[in-house]
Amino acid sequence: MRKGERTREAIVDQALDLATVRGLEALSIGTLATETGMSKSGLFAHFGSKEALQLAVLEVASARFAAQVIKPSRDEARGLRRLITLVENWMAWANSETLSGGCPFVAAQVEWDDREGPIRDYLVWAQQTWLGVLAAAAEKTVAQGDFRDDLDTRAFAHDIYAIALGYHNAQRLLRDPNGEKYARDAFRRLLKDAREGAPNAVASAQTH
Amino acid sequence: MRKGERTREAIVDQALDLATVRGLEALSIGTLATETGMSKSGLFAHFGSKEALQLAVLEVASARFAAQVIKPSRDEARGLRRLITLVENWMAWANSETLSGGCPFVAAQVEWDDREGPIRDYLVWAQQTWLGVLAAAAEKTVAQGDFRDDLDTRAFAHDIYAIALGYHNAQRLLRDPNGEKYARDAFRRLLKDAREGAPNAVASAQTH
DNA sequence: GACATAATCGAACGTTCGTACTATTTAACC
DNA sequence: GGTTAAATAGTACGAACGTTCGATTATGTC
Numbered sequence: 001m002r003k004g005e006r007t008r009e010a011i012v013d014q015a016l017d018l019a020t021v022r023g024l025e026a027l028s029i030g031t032l033a034t035e036t037g038m039s040k041s042g043l044f045a046h047f048g049s050k051e052a053l054q055l056a057v058l059e060v061a062s063a064r065f066a067a068q069v070i071k072p073s074r075d076e077a078r079g080l081r082r083l084i085t086l087v088e089n090w091m092a093w094a095n096s097e098t099l100s101g102g103c104p105f106v107a108a109q110v111e112w113d114d115r116e117g118p119i120r121d122y123l124v125w126a127q128q129t130w131l132g133v134l135a136a137a138a139e140k141t142v143a144q145g146d147f148r149d150d151l152d153t154r155a156f157a158h159d160i161y162a163i164a165l166g167y168h169n170a171q172r173l174l175r176d177p178n179g180e181k182y183a184r185d186a187f188r189r190l191l192k193d194a195r196e197g198a199p200n201a202v203a204s205a206q207t208h
Numbered sequence: 209m210r211k212g213e214r215t216r217e218a219i220v221d222q223a224l225d226l227a228t229v230r231g232l233e234a235l236s237i238g239t240l241a242t243e244t245g246m247s248k249s250g251l252f253a254h255f256g257s258k259e260a261l262q263l264a265v266l267e268v269a270s271a272r273f274a275a276q277v278i279k280p281s282r283d284e285a286r287g288l289r290r291l292i293t294l295v296e297n298w299m300a301w302a303n304s305e306t307l308s309g310g311c312p313f314v315a316a317q318v319e320w321d322d323r324e325g326p327i328r329d330y331l332v333w334a335q336q337t338w339l340g341v342l343a344a345a346a347e348k349t350v351a352q353g354d355f356r357d358d359l360d361t362r363a364f365a366h367d368i369y370a371i372a373l374g375y376h377n378a379q380r381l382l383r384d385p386n387g388e389k390y391a392r393d394a395f396r397r398l399l400k401d402a403r404e405g406a407p408n409a410v411a412s413a414q415t416h
Numbered sequence: 417g418a419c420a421t422a423a424t425c426g427a428a429c430g431t432t433c434g435t436a437c438t439a440t441t442t443a444a445c446c
Numbered sequence: 447g448g449t450t451a452a453a454t455a456g457t458a459c460g461a462a463c464g465t466t467c468g469a470t471t472a473t474g475t476c
Binding site: 020021022023025026100101102106107109110111112113114120123124127128154155158159161162163165166167169170172173174176178179181182183185186189193 | 230315374
C-alpha cells in the first residue's frame with residue numbers, strides 16, 4: 001500500500017507538469033506512461049479513468065496553490081498587509097518555474113467553461129473559494145478602516161482576478177516585458193480606489 | 209470553382225462554432241464532417257491539413273470580429289466616443305449568441321500560449337492588432353484633451369483587455385450574474401483614471 | 417451536349433486514444 | 447521465508463484521429 005501511493009504521487013506530479021503545457025484534456029495516458037517509464041495499464045490502474053486522473057491533477061494543483069500562495073500569507077497581519085501578500089504570492093505562483101506552462105487553473109478554466117461535469121464543478125468551486133479568500137481579506141481591511149466601508153468586496157476580488165488573467169496573458173502569450181508592470185500598476189490603482197474615503201485613508205497613504 | 213468556395217465557407221463557419229465550444233485543437237475533422245453532412249476526405253480536401261483548417265477558422269473569426277466590433281465603431285466620432293463604442297461592441301461580441309462558446313480568441317490564446325507555430329503567431333498578431341486599435345483610440349482621446357497627456361496608452365489597452373478577460377471568465381465559467389456590472393464598473397474606473405488631470409476633464413465629466 | 421476540371425466520396429493507412437482483462441512481478445506482513 | 451495482497455506489465459479491444467489515394471460524381475465552359 002505504501003509503494004502505490006508514492007508512485008501515484010509521482011505520476012500526478014508529472015501529469016500536472018504536462019497538463020500546464022498541453023492542457024488538461026490533451027494530457028494523455030500513453031505519453032504520461034512513457035514519460036514516467038511505466039506501462040500504460042500499470043499507470044491507468046492507479047486512477048481507473050482519465051477523468052479521475054484529471055481530478056487528481058487539479059487536486060494536487062490546489063494543494064500547491066494553498067501551500068505557495070495562501071499559507072505563507074498567514075505570516076502577515078490580517079487586513080491590507082495580508083491582502084497585498086496574497087496578490088504578491090499569486091503573481092509569483094503564475095510565474096513559478098515549477099509550473100512550466102503557467103497557472104494550471106487558468107488553462108483548465110477556459111478549457112472547461114463550456115462543458116458540464118465534475119471537472120468543471122471542481123474548477124468553479126476552486127475559483128469561488130479563492131475569490132472568497134480574497135474577498136475575506138478585503139472585508140477585514142474594510143473592518144480595520146483601511147478600505148472605505150461601502151466597498152463591494154466581491155467585486156474587488158473579481159477585479160483582482162481580472163488583473164491576474166491579464167497578467168497571465170501578457171506573460172504567456174504576448175511575452176510582453178511590461179506585463180508585470182501593467183499588473184502592478186493596475187493593482188495599485190485598485191487599492192487606491194478602495195482606499196478612497198476610508199477612515200484611515202491618510203495614515204494608510206503615508207505607509208505607501 | 210464557385211461551389212467549392214461556398215461549401216468551404218460553410219465548413220469554416222460550422223468549424224468556428226464547434227471550436228468556440230470544444231476548443232480549436234479538439235476540433236476534429238471527423239465530427240466536423242458528420243456535422244456538415246460531408247465525407248471526411250471531401251471536407252479535408254478543402255484544407256490539406258488540420259492546421260490550415262484551424263487557421264481558416266481564426267481568419268473567419270477575425271473577419272467577424274472586425275465586422276462586429278471595429279467597423280461599426282467608425283460611425284462614432286474619433287476619440288473617447290469611439291473608444292467607448294469599441295468596448296461596448298466587444299462586450300456584445302463576447303456574449304454573442306452566434307458564438308455559442310464565447311470568444312474564440314480567448315480560448316485559443318490559452319490553448320496555444322505554450323506552443324510554437326503559425327497558429328500561435330497568428331494569435332499573437334491578432335491580439336497585438338486589437339490592442340493597437342484600442343491604444344490608437346486612446347491616443348486620439350489624449351490628443352483631443354479628454355485623457356491626460358501622460359497616459360500610457362499601451363498600458364491602457366492592456367488594462368481593457370484584462371477587464372474583458374475577467375468578464376469572459378465571470379460569464380462563461382462562473383455564470384456570475386454580476387459579471388457585466390463588474391466589468392462596466394472596472395471600465396468606468398479606468399476611464400476616470402485616464403481622465404484625471406486631462407485638459408477637458410471637467411467638460412468630459414459633464415457628458416457622463 | 418461533350419469535354420475538362422473541380423468537388424466529393426469510399427476505403428484504407430498507420431497511430432493513438434481510453435479502457436478491459438489476465439498474467440506476472442513486487443512489496444508488505446506473520 | 448512463505449503467504450497474501452498490492453502493484454505493475456502485457457496484450458488486446460473498438461473507436462477516433464489526421465492523412466492519402468484512386469474512383470466517382472457534379473459543375474462550369476465552349
